Amino acid sequence: MAEHDDEAPTAGSAVEKREPRQVSAGTAVVTSDVFQNPGEPPHRDRVTDIDPKVEKRAERQVSLFFFLSIVGSIAAIGAYVAFPITSGDSGSVRLNNLFLGLGIALGLLSVGIGAVHWSKTLMPAREITEMRHDTRGSEPTREKAVEVFALGNHESGFGRRSLIRNSLIGALVATPLPAVVLFRDLAPAEDPNAVLRHTLWEEGMHLATDPAGARIRASDVTLGSVFHVIPENLNESEHLLEEKAKAAVLLMRLKPEDLHPAEGREDWQYDGIVAYSKICTHVGCPVALYEQQTHHLLCPCHQSTFDVTNNCEVIFGPAKRPLPQLPITVDADGYLVAQSDFHEPVGPSFWEREK
Amino acid sequence: MFSRTSSSRRTKKVGRRGPVATASLLLVGLLTTGGAYALFSSTASADESSATATSQQSIDEGQKLFASNCATCHGLSAAGTDSGPSLIGVGAASVDFQVGTGRMPMAVNGPQAEQKPTQFSDEQVAAMAAYVASLAPGPAIPDDSLLQADGDTTNGAELFRINCAMCHNVAGAGGALTQGKYAPPLEGVTAHHIYEAMQTGPQNMPVFNDLNLSPQDKADIITYLKYVENTPSPGGFELGSLGPVAEGLFIWIFGLGAIVAITIWLTARSN
Numbered sequence: 001m002a003e004h005d006d007e008a009p010t011a012g013s014a015v016e017k018r019e020p021r022q023v024s025a026g027t028a029v030v031t032s033d034v035f036q037n038p039g040e041p042p043h044r045d046r047v048t049d050i051d052p053k054v055e056k057r058a059e060r061q062v063s064l065f066f067f068l069s070i071v072g073s074i075a076a077i078g079a080y081v082a083f084p085i086t087s088g089d090s091g092s093v094r095l096n097n098l099f100l101g102l103g104i105a106l107g108l109l110s111v112g113i114g115a116v117h118w119s120k121t122l123m124p125a126r127e128i129t130e131m132r133h134d135t136r137g138s139e140p141t142r143e144k145a146v147e148v149f150a151l152g153n154h155e156s157g158f159g160r161r162s163l164i165r166n167s168l169i170g171a172l173v174a175t176p177l178p179a180v181v182l183f184r185d186l187a188p189a190e191d192p193n194a195v196l197r198h199t200l201w202e203e204g205m206h207l208a209t210d211p212a213g214a215r216i217r218a219s220d221v222t223l224g225s226v227f228h229v230i231p232e233n234l235n236e237s238e239h240l241l242e243e244k245a246k247a248a249v250l251l252m253r254l255k256p257e258d259l260h261p262a263e264g265r266e267d268w269q270y271d272g273i274v275a276y277s278k279i280c281t282h283v284g285c286p287v288a289l290y291e292q293q294t295h296h297l298l299c300p301c302h303q304s305t306f307d308v309t310n311n312c313e314v315i316f317g318p319a320k321r322p323l324p325q326l327p328i329t330v331d332a333d334g335y336l337v338a339q340s341d342f343h344e345p346v347g348p349s350f351w352e353r354e355k
Numbered sequence: 356m357f358s359r360t361s362s363s364r365r366t367k368k369v370g371r372r373g374p375v376a377t378a379s380l381l382l383v384g385l386l387t388t389g390g391a392y393a394l395f396s397s398t399a400s401a402d403e404s405s406a407t408a409t410s411q412q413s414i415d416e417g418q419k420l421f422a423s424n425c426a427t428c429h430g431l432s433a434a435g436t437d438s439g440p441s442l443i444g445v446g447a448a449s450v451d452f453q454v455g456t457g458r459m460p461m462a463v464n465g466p467q468a469e470q471k472p473t474q475f476s477d478e479q480v481a482a483m484a485a486y487v488a489s490l491a492p493g494p495a496i497p498d499d500s501l502l503q504a505d506g507d508t509t510n511g512a513e514l515f516r517i518n519c520a521m522c523h524n525v526a527g528a529g530g531a532l533t534q535g536k537y538a539p540p541l542e543g544v545t546a547h548h549i550y551e552a553m554q555t556g557p558q559n560m561p562v563f564n565d566l567n568l569s570p571q572d573k574a575d576i577i578t579y580l581k582y583v584e585n586t587p588s589p590g591g592f593e594l595g596s597l598g599p600v601a602e603g604l605f606i607w608i609f610g611l612g613a614i615v616a617i618t619i620w621l622t623a624r625s626n
Binding site for chain 1 (some may be wrong): 505513518521524530532533534536538556558560561562563565566581586587588589590591602620621625626
């Protein structure tokens with residue numbers, strides 16, 4: 001608590017000043033504007049302080065909460081016994097968790113509520129003011145701290161024995177180094193640029209259904225159909241998920257007159273069948289919500305919308321680039337095959353993309 | 356010789372069969388077979404004629420219903436107008452889905468025809484389906500054996516996640532599409548309507564023909580959906596199976612709300 005040398009302290013104030021207020025001559029500050037500490041409101045007795053009947057009732061309420069807690073804890077044990085988890089039955093897990101949780105919650109919550117209710121209604125009610133103290137410690141405390149440091153330095157010889165001190169600093173610097181080396185290897189070993197730029201698609205690669213991997217005939221893809229497509233060799237791939245995340249393709253058939261292919265892309269489709277990367281150019285969610293009448297492709301994550309009739313240009317949402325198109329054609333047996341890999345990296349942007 | 360003849364005649368006489376017996380037996384046999392055949396073929400042809408009569412009758416009945424309820428938009432010959440697509444070749448499955456779920460006739464023009472109480476009896480729906488199916492071949496109403504929800508749930512779940520879940524939600528709770536359209540929730544939809552929707556691709560839903568998802572694949576998907584519908588969620592309260600949005604909203608409102616309420620109670624003066 002601070003001592004106050006002039007100006008009588010007002011009760012309850014937590015912002016007492018140690019110095020008397022200095023108003024320099026010539027400033028236009030009106031001193032009467034200074035905030036006056038209104039102090040604590042007058043003490044008011046609680047009902048439990050006045051009426052013994054209410055006090056008795058509050059006492060019963062508090063103990064009732066504690067009894068409820070006991071009931072809850074026992075109920076939790078009972079629930080654990082009464083609703084055992086039988087393997088394979090997800091309903092039993094639900095019942096077990098539900099009643100166990102309710103019992104434990106009742107047990108813990110009632111103790112807390114009872115304790116708070118006890119202190120609020122029955123324990124003595126008086127207003128207490130605790131003054132804020134200075135951040136700076138008192139002189140003796142500060143001296144004591146310096147003394148402790150000096151003693152430590154003297155006894156350990158940290159300042160004197162420079163060999164020990166310097167080798168310790170060296171050891172501490174070296175400990176995080178293995179982590180740096182280990183985490184550095186989490187990055188792809190080869191140039192990430194090449195990894196991101198190429199997918200499993202290549203000339204003559206058959207389009208296959210996801211997940212069965214069956215080849216798709218052009219005639220199977222009827223008007224309004226949508227096929228979820230993977231490269232035929234994906235299922236034999238060593239890194240199946242990594243490769244699928246790049247190579248997933250959506251195959252749709254529109255009326256050929258509805259399509260408006262960009263220049264140079266006229267022969268990337270086959271009789272109205274078009275294939276586009278399923279990986280959103282925004283942050284890489286699978287774009288597969290195809291509306292067969294409006295020919296919109298919607299990304300479920302951030303509502304980017306692509307127009308399939310118009311080279312999958314973005315017509316709404318945060319994506320910046322159209323979905324990359326996979327050039328397709330048919331082989332001699334009428335199965336759909338890729339003409340080549342995608343002509344640009346699929347998915348979201350990365351630093352080296354424009355190189 | 357004579358005696359032999361007489362003896363043979365006698366033998367004949369004392370034999371079990373009289374001279375007329377063979378002939379009469381033949382006659383009876385012929386009569387029975389012929390009669391039975393005549394009877395059978397006549398009942399068969401009667402069956403046939405009554406069947407064609409009913410189907411022709413229901414096509415006629417369907418045509419009348421079509422003319423009075425659908426032709427405004429789809430044209431009197433079902434060839435489509437500016438306000439409605441052609442129905443030639445859409446098949447019975449399409450009609451059964453659109454009319455059977457109440458989506459057609461449309462109440463108002465909007466982004467999407469919504470499901471509402473069916474306006475026709477099952478017979479009337481069947482009649483219209485028969486009429487539209489008679490215009491041109493198209494997907495038929497699926498066979499009951501595919502709708503028993505007794506297929507491979509695991510395969511159905513995988514196919515559902517790949518082909519359907521992006522629009523209909525992984526638990527079939529439905530979801531939003533562009534410009535006011537939406538993929539409806541699949542809970543409570545009958546197996547044959549689910550099958551028909553996959554088969555015909557109503558409105559903006561893509562078509563999943565039998566070469567994309569085989570009839571057995573479709574049966575497996577139905578099995579999965581019925582499994583989800585009939586299996587209680589191990590998590591308890593599902594909040595519409597909508598995932599983090601609904602769950603986050605719940606915990607932000609009720610969880611934080613409870614903490615705020617407790618804090619206010621803790622610091623309030625007791626009276």
